[in-house]
Amino acid sequence: MDNDITALQVLFTETYYWITIVMMFLIHVGFCTYEVGVSRRKNHLATLLKNTMVIPVVGVSFYLFGWWLYSSMVNGPGITGGLVAAPFAEPWNELMGTHMGGTPHGTDITPADTALWARLNGVFWGAFLLFSWTTASIISGSIIERVKSGAFWLIAVMVGSGTWIIDAAWGWHPSGWMVQLLGYHDAYASGVVHAIAGGTALAVLINLGPRIGKFRPDGTPRNIAPQNPWLVCIGLFLIYTGFWGFYAACNIPIYDVQPGDGVFWSATNIYLQPTTLSAITFNFIMSLCGGLMAGYIISKGDAFWTYSGGLAGIIACSAGNDLYHPIQALLIAAIIVAVIYKLHFWVERRFKIDDAVGAVAVHGYAGFLGVCAAGFVLWGYPSSPDALLGHAEPWARITPWGQFAGAMIMFWGLGFIPGYALSWLLKKLNLLRIPHEVELAGLDFSTHAGVTSDDEEIRNAVIQEARTAMRAAK
């Protein structure tokens, strides 16, 4: 903060991320709205609380260890190096609190650390935490109406402050080992947020089982339609809006991207590669258009799947939306949305998977395929700014096989396998699913009973009061 350019760069970056965090909060509002709209009336309140409480549960765990994992796990560890020291992200470090950036109090950080991180640590932590809530919320919708909230919150912590942030360190960091060795490129998180959440959701759904009545005795699925289509549509609109903030938060707004002694200020993606906000505006909108159009046609105008198609369209292009041409983004979105729609119903019929909101398809399959698509369309592109980072030997370039390997790591390696293990354990402990009778009566059974009882007591008291008043009048 000792010269005008540095001060402007830091203060603008701080302000920029702060605004993206507020915008991204709409994702969580949207997910809550959407889930309540899909759930049946007897489950509304429990459904809302289940997703709302992701905020504190994952928020605290991300403060305690999630943020540290992102900076410390970039090498694996054990693949391209050991654990990376990240004192600024340790929860007991002074930089994890209000700080003016001056002389450090402790000895584990330098004045350079405090000058850099005092104004950026909180907003970076917050932006990544919002991504964490998103990964947990994606899973939340698919398992509604039969999961125990406590079980979901443990799964949310595992994904939101564990597996997703490890995959971000590996594949969503300028020096992540997947970026270095595989040429993995996933600018707006098709894989690192969506594929991993979809893979985890699929694993939990297998152990959790379908909602009562979802499948007929002959095994064919029944349609449990969203109970409030208006709420569902508003929720998805809010998610779109928050997703725009998500895209902005995946960029660094001002950075000197010129290797060597020159100076060239630009926005960059998460890998510090040059891009522009204009580029992602083109591509965000065009991939949304492609997804909506394909979703509308393939679902024959079903509102739920048209909206979900829009979301899946963006997710399908997110791996390469920093570089695609807008028309490429539209076409990739349209093709992948058609595929994931068919895949959702095939998996439902074939494996009896009851995904209440289609999250595995919209996030998991679209994210997986989106990562793979970027391998073909961006074949040969640099996956990282290795020259800017001063590496003499260039790191791997983007390839179809590198992207495919990355998608497998995201969906299966860090998504499905840990999700299956934890949900299996919770099932063995009888902590995963609510009792059969409660599912039939509804998760809000006790709440409704309490409200009904209070209402009747109040009504009786009012009637008694009226009788007393009438007697007094006579």
Place this chain on the structure above:
Amino acid sequence: MNTGSFSDWGGAMFDLGPLYPFVGWETAMVIVLAVFWIGWHVVQIRGEHRQREAEARKLREGDNLLKAVQGERNIERM
């Protein structure tokens, strides 16, 4: 008494580090937070398990489950 590490805004800004009170107690605060967070999960999971099992027991009595599914919401009438 001064809980902070500075007493006015008149000094050199370049020297100003942590602004929060009780600097030096960060590790203790982290331990308190971790205990609170873990304890919350334990209390929540036990409480939810007890509540859901109690509801299930009530619903298994007589024809309570049928009444509940048909819309009865007053436990006293079950």
